[in-house]
Amino acid sequence: MLLYDSRVSGNCYKVRLLFSHLGLGYERRNVDVIDRSGRLELLGDVNPGLRVPTVVLDDGRSLGESNAILWFFAEGTPYLPDAQFERAQVLQWMFFEQYSHEPYIAVLRFWSEVAHINPADADVEAKLSGGYAALDAMERHLAAREFLVAERYTIADIALYAYTHVAGEGGFDLSTYPQIRSWLTRVASQSGYVGISA
Amino acid sequence: MLLYDSRVSGNCYKVRLLFSHLGLGYERRNVDVIDRSGRLELLGDVNPGLRVPTVVLDDGRSLGESNAILWFFAEGTPYLPDAQFERAQVLQWMFFEQYSHEPYIAVLRFWSEVAHINPADADVEAKLSGGYAALDAMERHLAAREFLVAERYTIADIALYAYTHVAGEGGFDLSTYPQIRSWLTRVASQSGYVGISA
Incomplete structure (x- = not known):
């Protein structure tokens, strides 16, 4: 493959x-x-x-x-639930990730860490605003949960973890997001975990 | 509901x-x-x-x-295939829609038809460029196919149809996209079809 x-x-x-x-x-x-x-x-x-x-x-x-x-x-592994509604919830979070999270949090990191460009202040502000709105949504949701869906580690967590755990590289401050920080630790403790640089 | x-x-x-x-x-x-x-x-x-x-x-x-x-x-209807790979292809096109299509084609239409704002020329140009790249991808794919996945009408077609068929309202010209225009006609001929204003 x-x-x-x-x-x-x-x-x-x-x-x-x-x-x-x-x-x-x-x-x-x-x-x-x-x-x-x-x-x-x-x-x-x-x-x-x-x-x-x-x-x-x-x-x-x-x-x-x-x-x-x-x-x-x-599909067919522990990382994707079997129940129809939980599967739809996994998709809900993955579509949220691609529409409301990645275009802000990943793009700021890309500008500063990868492409090394200096965008206009207004562009940075817009990305910070959208990114923090996404983080707020995650924080609210994780206040009552260990993982995003079905109280277990799924591909919804993998999808959101990827750019959230390096949000700081784009200038986001996670210090006021205790639920997210605890969840990041839970993800990183899963069997078979590897880091982004592996 | x-x-x-x-x-x-x-x-x-x-x-x-x-x-x-x-x-x-x-x-x-x-x-x-x-x-x-x-x-x-x-x-x-x-x-x-x-x-x-x-x-x-x-x-x-x-x-x-x-x-x-x-x-x-x-799920469980003719609008979503049963085969695992075809289901993943449906998702591929739906994630493409939310990341590479909607943020350009829907947003230009929103600016002009809904919010009635006048964005900067550079913003319009960026949206047109991204939107035409998405339309180019669809046109290439539909050149050899009647529908996006599995040679049948699925929710992938529904997801892409929604904003493609009103792309003109955002300033996109579909005259050089014959494959897309034929596909739009095929979607609109499906049993139970309703328009966006219904």
Whole structure:
């Protein structure tokens, strides 16, 4: 199995983390996330979105979108519940992640840690505002729960953990988010856990 | 069943369209998508993301995120395939929609048709560029297919149709996208189809 990967991408890390939990072997092929020229040639046949991560199975079938990849490999494992409503709740949090969390928290980190660009103050403020709104939503939800869904560690936690645990690299201050910080510790203590740099 | 709804929202329309296909009855409660004050009080207990659509089932359980709602109600119906890989492909396109399509195509339409604001030219250009990249991906994919996944009409098509068919309202020109235009016609011919204003 081949993973089109980026070591700095939290979206790619999600997949690597689940693969580690599951003990799956795979080949990593690094894709440049700054210079995106040539993406159509590299990924056009395997992922219409031209993004990483993209997985190519041994039979040649391919799949893109980090959270769709998580879903595919978690099916039938302890990382995805069986009950229909809980499965929909897992998806709710994964769509929340891609729409209301990643575009703010991941992008600020990308600007400062990866691309080393200096955006306008107004752009930073907008990203901070959106990101803190996402963190507020997580904090409220985790106040009464150990994990996001079904009181167990699932791919919803993996999806949200990826960029939340490095939010500080984008300038977010988690000191006033005790529920999130406790949850980060619980995730990092799961069997088979690996860090983003592994 | 209660749907926190907005008549102008394509994300809400996805749910109304699937419900129409399935013949499900529900109550609609309109939520203001311009004045978002009071969202925490209105939706805080039912959707951590504080967005519409949000569905409250008759037993009191609630679910947010349009594509998670589609998944929950399509399970076990012809609108969601049974095969594991095809299900992951449905998710791939739904995550593509929320990350690479909606933030560009829906937002331009929102600015011009709903909020009636005049953004900076650079902001419009960025949204047009991202939106056309998403349309390009769809056009390439549909060149060899009748529908997005599994050669049948699924919730992946519903998710992408919602804002694609009104892309013109945001300033997108679909005249050079013949595959997309044929696909739009195929979606609109499905049994139980209703328009966004229904």
